Amino acid sequence: MINNALFYLSIALIISTLVPFIRHDFWVFRVFEYPRLQKLVLNILVIIAIAVFAQPQKTVEYIVFAALIANVSYLLYLILPFTFFGKKQIIASRTASNENNLKVFIANVYQENRKAPEYHKLIQKCNPDLILMVETDEWWQEQMDALENRYPFQLKIPLSNTYGMLLYSRFELKDGEIKFLVKPDIPSIETLVKLPSGKFVKLFCLHPEPPVPQENPRSTERDMEILMVAKKAKDCGYPVIVMGDLNDVAWSYTTELFGKVSGLLDPRRGRGFFNSFNAKYFFLRFPLDHIFCSPNFALTSINRLPSCGSDHFPMCVDLKYCIKAEGKNDAPEATTEDLELANEKINAEL
Numbered sequence: 001m002i003n004n005a006l007f008y009l010s011i012a013l014i015i016s017t018l019v020p021f022i023r024h025d026f027w028v029f030r031v032f033e034y035p036r037l038q039k040l041v042l043n044i045l046v047i048i049a050i051a052v053f054a055q056p057q058k059t060v061e062y063i064v065f066a067a068l069i070a071n072v073s074y075l076l077y078l079i080l081p082f083t084f085f086g087k088k089q090i091i092a093s094r095t096a097s098n099e100n101n102l103k104v105f106i107a108n109v110y111q112e113n114r115k116a117p118e119y120h121k122l123i124q125k126c127n128p129d130l131i132l133m134v135e136t137d138e139w140w141q142e143q144m145d146a147l148e149n150r151y152p153f154q155l156k157i158p159l160s161n162t163y164g165m166l167l168y169s170r171f172e173l174k175d176g177e178i179k180f181l182v183k184p185d186i187p188s189i190e191t192l193v194k195l196p197s198g199k200f201v202k203l204f205c206l207h208p209e210p211p212v213p214q215e216n217p218r219s220t221e222r223d224m225e226i227l228m229v230a231k232k233a234k235d236c237g238y239p240v241i242v243m244g245d246l247n248d249v250a251w252s253y254t255t256e257l258f259g260k261v262s263g264l265l266d267p268r269r270g271r272g273f274f275n276s277f278n279a280k281y282f283f284l285r286f287p288l289d290h291i292f293c294s295p296n297f298a299l300t301s302i303n304r305l306p307s308c309g310s311d312h313f314p315m316c317v318d319l320k321y322c323i324k325a326e327g328k329n330d331a332p333e334a335t336t337e338d339l340e341l342a343n344e345k346i347n348a349e350l
Contacts, residue, residue, distance in 0.1 A: 006046060006054055010064050013043055017071050020253070025218040025348075027211040033252040034286050037273065040075040043068055078251050081269050082287070088270030089330045093298035093320040099197035100321040101300060102171075104130045106289055108207075108245045108277075108312035111135040111162045115309030116143035122305055123147070126316045129170050130193065134207040134245050135310075136164040144168070157187045163207055165189055174200065182208070182225045182350070192238065199321055202238035204229050210247035220348050222247055223254045227342045230262035233294070239321055240264060243291040245277075245312065250287040254345075260334040261342045264292035267299045267317060276315055279307040291317045295329040298322045 016039055019032040047068050056062045080086050105128035107119065123131060131151060133144065141158040144166055148154065151168035155176045158164040163186050167173075176191035189205035206229060211219035226246060233240045242264060248255050250268060259266065268274050268287060275285035289312060291302075300318035307313050334342070 006050055007061070007064065009042075010046055010050075010068055013039060013046065014064070014067050014071055017074065023253070025211070025220045025223070027213060027217050027219065030211045030219045030252075034249050035284070036075055036078055036249070036251060038283060040072065040079060043072045043075065047072065082250060082271075082273050084270065084272065086270040087330060089265040089332075090267050090269075090293070090297065090299045091325055091328045093300045093322065093325075100195055100199065101318060102130060102193065102195060102201060102241070102321070103128045103300075103316065103318040104132070104241065104243060104291060105314060105316050106132045106134075106243050106245075106291065107308070107314035108134050108289060108310060109136060109140060109308070110310035110312065111137055111140070111160075111164075113309040116140065118308035119144075119314075120146065122308060122314060126305065128316060130203070131166075131168040132189075132205050132243060133166045134164070135162045136166045140164070141166060155189050155191060157189075159185070159187070161185055163187060163209075165205060165207060167191070167205060169193060171195060181228050182221045186221075186225070188225065188229070188244075190232075193241075195321060197321070200238055201321065202233070202236045202240045204233060204240070204242040204244075206242065206244035206246055208247055219248075219254070220345075220350060223345045224348060224350075226254060226258050227261060227346050230258045230264075230342065231346070233262040233264055239296050240294040241291065241297075241319065242293075243317075245288055246290050247288060250290065255290075256332075257334075257338060257342055257345075259292070259332045260338045262292070263331050263333070264294055265297070265329055265331060266290070266292055267302050267319075271302060274302065274304045274315065276304060276313045278311050279313050280311055288312070289315050291315065291319075293319055295326045295331040296321060296323050297329075298325040 137160045153169040153173040155167040172194040174192040179188045192200045208222040208225040209216040276289035297319045305314040
């Protein structure tokens with residue numbers, strides 16, 4: 001017989017998986033999208049505990065036990081694409097090209113963090129072509145001034161509200177703009193990056209608000225910004241890279257909708273989770289820092305880097321522009337229903 005503690009924990013785990021099916025923007029519904037891996041681990045442990053120590057006897061206990069097994073199957077279905085058992089969306093590049101490779105470094109530095117020298121050491125070791133740092137205020141801009149000798153092209157908007165952004169590039173930036181797509185104090189960056197080969201790549205950098213009570217109780221603004229950029233990426237006519245702390249997990253329905261609408265690819269699929277948050281708590285880690293690219297890129301490398309005092313791990317991704325990759329990559333496609341849903345979210349009332 002299942003004891004009360006295991007029984008009610010089982011019910012809670014089942015409900016936690018069902019809640020995200022409620023397509024409501026309030027944070028209570030959205031936050032349950034994040035811990036799918038954690039829910040899977042807990043489900044498996046509870047199933048083992050019931051099978052070994054408290055086998056079901058009553059009809060309701062058999063129903064709950066069967067629901068747990070179904071729950072595990074569903075969570076595995078959602079998570080497997082981000083493991084080595086999943087299909088890769090982006091093919092691997094066998095050779096690097098100095099003219100067409102773009103190595104990008106992204107870091108949410110945590111505004112109150114003061115370990116700037118560790119970022120300098122990590123950047124020197126990683127040697128990226130493009131650096132995006134978010135949660136950067138005036139103090140962080142001053143600390144990063146030394147980068148300007150090696151990265152002569154910059155777009156910077158330091159802010160004290162934890163939404164500042166600093167972009168440094170060793171390659172020429174053209175038509176760079178600071179945008180405020182949804183709210184007047186939440187910036188994003190749009191620019192063209194000129195590769196050494198002369199090819200231009202369109203870059204979008206984002207850091208929307210998370211749906212948490214202390215920031216914004218709804219996901220409306222976050223979803224709106226993400227999907228607005230998805231449409232821009234689809235229509236811009238250039239190879240595209242979108243990167244930033246999107247404050248959304250890779251498997252959420254908003255991120256999946258972003259992929260379908262934009263046609264962009266996730267280099268993590270088929271390679272691993274690369275959980276970038278939370279660097280301080282092992283069991284509470286999710287893939288929140290993202291780099292997406294258009295199908296005309298191949299992947300040279302993807303790495304989660306050591307923590308530098310922030311609650312986010314930095315990420316470094318090396319992409320190679322390769323027109324031949326377009327026919328080999330597994331690009332997502334949007335249905336009419338997907339496009340209608342995206343437009344509904346973009347035009348939602350704030």
